[in-house]
Every structure is written in C-alpha cells, then in structure tokens.
Amino acid sequence: xxxxxxxxxxxxxxxxxxxxxxxxxxxxxxxxxxxxxxxxxxxxxxxxxxxxxxxxxxxxxxxxxxxxxxxxxxxxxxxxxxxxxxxxxxxxxxxxxxxxxxxxxxxxxxxxxxxxxxxxxxxxxxxxxxxxxxxxxxxxxxxxxxxxxxxxxxxxxxxxxxxxxxxxxxxxxxxxxxxxxxxxxxxxxxxxxxxxxxxxxxxxxxxxxxxxxxxxxxxxxxxxxxxxxxxxxxxxxxxxxxxxxxxxxxxxxxxxxxxxxxxxxxxxxxxxxxxxxxxxxxxxxxxxxxxxxxxxxxxxxxxxxxxxxxxxxxxxxxxxxxxxxxxxxxxxxxxxxxxxxxxxxxxxxxxxxxxxxxxxxxxxxxxxxxxxxxxxxxxxxx
Amino acid sequence: xxxxxxxxxxxxxxxxxxxxxxxxxxxxxxxxxxxxxxxxxxxxxxxxxxxxxxxxxxxxxxxxxxxxxxxxxxxxxxxxxxxxxxxxxxxxxxxxxxxxxxxxxxxxxxxxxxxxxxxxxxxxxxxxxxxxxxxxxxxxxxxxxxxxxxxxxxxxxxxxxxxxxxxxxxxxxxxxxxxxxxxxxxxxxxxxxxxxxxxxxxxxxxxxxxxxxxxxxxxxxxxxxxxxxxxxxxxxxxxxxxxxxxxxxxxxxxxxxxxxxxxxxxxxxxx
Numbered sequence: 001x002x003x004x005x006x007x008x009x010x011x012x013x014x015x016x017x018x019x020x021x022x023x024x025x026x027x028x029x030x031x032x033x034x035x036x037x038x039x040x041x042x043x044x045x046x047x048x049x050x051x052x053x054x055x056x057x058x059x060x061x062x063x064x065x066x067x068x069x070x071x072x073x074x075x076x077x078x079x080x081x082x083x084x085x086x087x088x089x090x091x092x093x094x095x096x097x098x099x100x101x102x103x104x105x106x107x108x109x110x111x112x113x114x115x116x117x118x119x120x121x122x123x124x125x126x127x128x129x130x131x132x133x134x135x136x137x138x139x140x141x142x143x144x145x146x147x148x149x150x151x152x153x154x155x156x157x158x159x160x161x162x163x164x165x166x167x168x169x170x171x172x173x174x175x176x177x178x179x180x181x182x183x184x185x186x187x188x189x190x191x192x193x194x195x196x197x198x199x200x201x202x203x204x205x206x207x208x209x210x211x212x213x214x215x216x217x218x219x220x221x222x223x224x225x226x227x228x229x230x231x232x233x234x235x236x237x238x239x240x241x242x243x244x245x246x247x248x249x250x251x252x253x254x255x256x257x258x259x260x261x262x263x264x265x266x267x268x269x270x271x272x273x274x275x276x277x278x279x280x281x282x283x284x285x286x287x288x289x290x291x292x293x294x295x296x297x298x299x300x301x302x303x304x305x306x307x308x309x310x311x312x313x314x315x316x317x318x319x320x321x322x323x324x325x326x327x328x329x330x331x332x333x334x335x336x337x338x339x340x341x342x343x344x345x346x347x348x349x350x351x352x353x354x355x356x357x358x359x360x361x362x363x364x365x366x367x368x369x370x371x372x373x374x375x376x377x378x379x380x381x382x
Numbered sequence: 383x384x385x386x387x388x389x390x391x392x393x394x395x396x397x398x399x400x401x402x403x404x405x406x407x408x409x410x411x412x413x414x415x416x417x418x419x420x421x422x423x424x425x426x427x428x429x430x431x432x433x434x435x436x437x438x439x440x441x442x443x444x445x446x447x448x449x450x451x452x453x454x455x456x457x458x459x460x461x462x463x464x465x466x467x468x469x470x471x472x473x474x475x476x477x478x479x480x481x482x483x484x485x486x487x488x489x490x491x492x493x494x495x496x497x498x499x500x501x502x503x504x505x506x507x508x509x510x511x512x513x514x515x516x517x518x519x520x521x522x523x524x525x526x527x528x529x530x531x532x533x534x535x536x537x538x539x540x541x542x543x544x545x546x547x548x549x550x551x552x553x554x555x556x557x558x559x560x561x562x563x564x565x566x567x568x569x570x571x572x573x574x575x576x577x578x579x580x581x582x583x584x585x586x587x588x589x590x591x592x593x594x595x596x597x598x599x600x601x602x603x604x605x606x607x608x609x610x611x612x613x614x615x616x617x618x619x620x621x622x623x624x625x626x627x628x629x630x631x632x633x634x635x636x637x638x639x640x641x642x643x644x645x646x647x648x649x650x651x652x653x
Binding site for chain 2: 008011018062
C-alpha cells in the first residue's frame, strides 16, 4: 500500500495551486459579492484544460486519472468554491456521462466544445416534487416521429444560466406504450427551452443556479443518452462519480478554512500569548487537521477504486458524506477561531462558512448518502 | 529552425529553508525541491521565441536523480525535449566544474543557436555560470535581455543597462541571460502534465563526455563553501513623527533618503 501521490499528481497539485492562487484568488470575493459567473475566468481555466480534465486527448481533454481530478477540484475550491462547483459539475456529471454513455456522434458533436470550455454543461434531475426521491421526476418526453416532445420544469440547476447543453432526467412515453426514465441531451438553443431567474443563494454565489422550463421542446432522438430506458441507471452511476468531485470540493474548502485558522491563531495575541498557545484553540486545529486528513484519504480511495474499475458506490457516498460533514465543521471552527474578524466580510472565512453548507445537500443529501451506504452494507458490501 | 536550450536548476524551496549550524550547510532533507524561480522566466522567454520563430526548446539541467521532476515540470510547461546531465561524480561541483561539464555537453550537442539562463539561482546566488559558459564555449553573452528578434543568424535585442536601454546585435549562437521582470511565466496545463510524464528524458552521464578527465565535482572544484549562515534578522524600528502633516511628510522623506532609497514618488510627483 502506498500513501504517497505519484509525481504526476504532485505536479497537478502544485500547478493548479499556483494557478488558483494567482488567477482565481483575486476573482473569488468579487464573484461571491456580485453573484456573477466570470467568463474571463472560464477562459483562463480553458488554458489549463480544467474543462476536460479526464476526457481523452482526442476530444481535447487532459486524460488524467481520478486522483488528479480530485486534486484539481480540491485546489480550485481551496481558493474559490464557486469555481470549483462550476468545474466539477461540468466535468463529472455533464461531460462524463456523455463520454461514458454517448454515441460516437454525440461525443464528436459535444465533447470538443466541452473540453475546451467553449461550452459549459451540467446535469439536472431535481424538480419541485422530486429531490431525494429521484424516481419521482415528472418532466415528460413523449415520442413524436423522430423527436421526443419535452414538457416540464427543473429546479436548482447548477450551471443553469451558462450551460449550452445539459443531461436532463425525464420520464419518457413511446408510441408503442413503453414507459420509463431516460437521460436526454437538451440544448439551450432548442425552441421552448427557457432559463428561469437566477437563485439568490447563501453560498456558491459565483455559480449561476437557475430553474429551467421545457415548453414543448422537440429533442431529436439522436440526443437520447445511452439506451432509452437506462435513464435512472445513468443518473445513479453519474452521481457516484459526481460525489467524488463534491467531496473534493468540500475538502478544498476545509483546507482553506484550516490554513486560515492556523495562521490567524499564531498571529493573534490575547492574554499576552498567541491564541494558538491555548488548548481551547489548538485542539480545534488538531481536530480539523485530523478530520481533513481522514476525508482526503476517503476521497482519494474512492477515486482510486474508480480508476481501477472496481465498485465505488459505497466509497463515493462515504467520502461525500464525511468530507462535507467535516468541512462544515472546519469552517465553523475556523470562523470561531477568528472571533469577530471571522464574521466580517473582510476575511474569506465567512465565505467558506456559507459556501460549504450546500456540499451536504447537493448531489444527494448527507441523509441520502447514509441511505446508500446502509443499502450497500446490507446487500453484503460490508 | 531555431534550436533553443534553456538551462534550469532544481533548488530547495527557499520558503522553509533551514541551515545546519554545525556543518554550515543547507538542510535539504524534508525540504521540497522546486525549479529556481528565475529559470521559469528563462523558459518563458525560450517558449515565446519558439512561438514566434518556430524551432525547438530543450530544457537542460545538471543535477541529482530527483532533478527529473524539475525536467518533467519544464516538459509540462511546453518544452519539446529534456536533457538530464547526471552522474555521482558531478556532485559537489562548484560553478567552474558545472561550467566545464556543460561545455562538454554542448560540445557534444554541437547544433545549438540559443542558450538561455536565468539570472541566478536562489540556493547559491552566484550568477556565474552564464558568464563562464559563454567563455568556455566562446560565444557572445547577452545579459538582462527583455526582448529579442532573430533575422537569419543575427539576433538583435533590447537589454537593460543600468538606467539605459541598449540595442545590441550578435551572431548566433548566443548565450542569453534573462531577467525576471520582463515576462510572466505561463501556467502549466493539465494536458501538459499528462504529456510530460509520457515523454522520454535524455540522460547524459560522465561516460558520455568527450574529455571526462577534467571533471570531478568533489575533487576538482576550486571553490569551497566553508560556512553558510542566516543573516541576523533586522529588528523593526518604529518612530513616531511629530508636527503638522506636511512636516511629518518632510521628515518621512528625509528618513527614507537616509536609507538610500533613490526615488520617492508621492502621487505623480517625483521628489
């Protein structure tokens, strides 16, 4: 067993860290304050291939392994969690299912633009009446000649305002009476595709989350992803992958909060000592460091299993559940270490505190993660 | 096709540098090794020239086996080839021995147009190798370059000379020493990293050299480092200025001038 990263993965970390500190750090507080996605930043991310981290080189991707992927998301999120979100959703639940289940025509049509960042993608399943119960979606795609006619709405769509194409979960009805769930590639330019207003959120404000309305959108059958009735399976397997990215994102936020807490506590003098000399503070740092280390090992293990084509449903749910939980706690404690200064917008710690919460909610809540872990255990995957 | 060689060195990350007081040497264990910061600017300069004139950029380093990671990073940044000059007998080379090895290496390469270096390394700060190597190879050395044009076999460059800017021409091959203020090294891409770890690195050892007899880093280096120590930390001083604002400003200027600060700008006014 080897706990050391490979040289390639180390170089991914140092390079993405340098990029994030130089390019993303100045932008992060601004896109949070203004709740604006930055296309200029998107172009900078294109230069380092952040939009096609694991796609094959022939589509313009960087063809990296999943641990390198996790490190990339971790390092971006350490500086700007909103950007980490845009990037991980685009890569792991947008581009990945197209690569994994798409036809060669679909791959050639979509992947080069996605890998280069010319176009942004994402994944949408959640509806007003279907969240944790993913089987309850109501968006309806009815067969009509060479098309499906799509009606319904989606909510809380990450990248909603900026995506050119989305993997959309729908319920289909064929002329021969067959019914089921299917994943459709729905494009922004299709008639009847309407983007709702941008949500005003607690955190992750640099990512434009919207609702979407489909009003008799004619989606050609060539935009069906995988087999028509495989929608639910595609969604579940996609989310297994996506959760590694969300866990990596939580990890990056936790790391940032922890580093700030360490630095601040060494410099803040109270009772004639740096506050890090008091166990009330230093024990918080010790807990953060231990939790972050444990979460990192869980994240990299899930990524490792994915790369080695082993089952990782349980491990991906575990890493997401644990990383988001300890990250929430780390940001809370980091803010506490900073006292009143931490509560002010002058320092980034309050942003981490706001950004982190949603990692316990999206791509499956912590409760659903426990449900998945328990199901896996009780099915014999102990 | 311009054949460009950029000399780089792996150095300990100076952010966390410690010195062993007993031996007077830098503690290298547990310290991360990085590419010398100046060398990134040399690499960027070389890559820019390639993008403008075509050709090929090779990163070259002389260093222990772990210097491979520095060459991988150069490949990730976009250089076409990497050469690792590595042999236990090269260890402990001073700048002169380093120069002699590099001369041997370039004598074997033969076909080179531009050799580019940074200004100095952060671990020893001598800055001697570019000067010595240009002498050893008997090629012109152009220092403090910030832009350059190549026409046939003539390079025309702008260089900084104190407060002047000079235009200088020289015939290829030329050794260029570039400063760190004239370009912004590019960020490394993920695809670059992937490709870097699939590339071959050319190895050159002692046996590859034409006349290896003059080379022995430990025995034949004339320089001996007898001691390395941290300078005493300057204690910060503070002084409260009294009087009206303009009196305080005047006093502040006098204090700054007393510290040999040549130019003081207030707003757009040069004092």
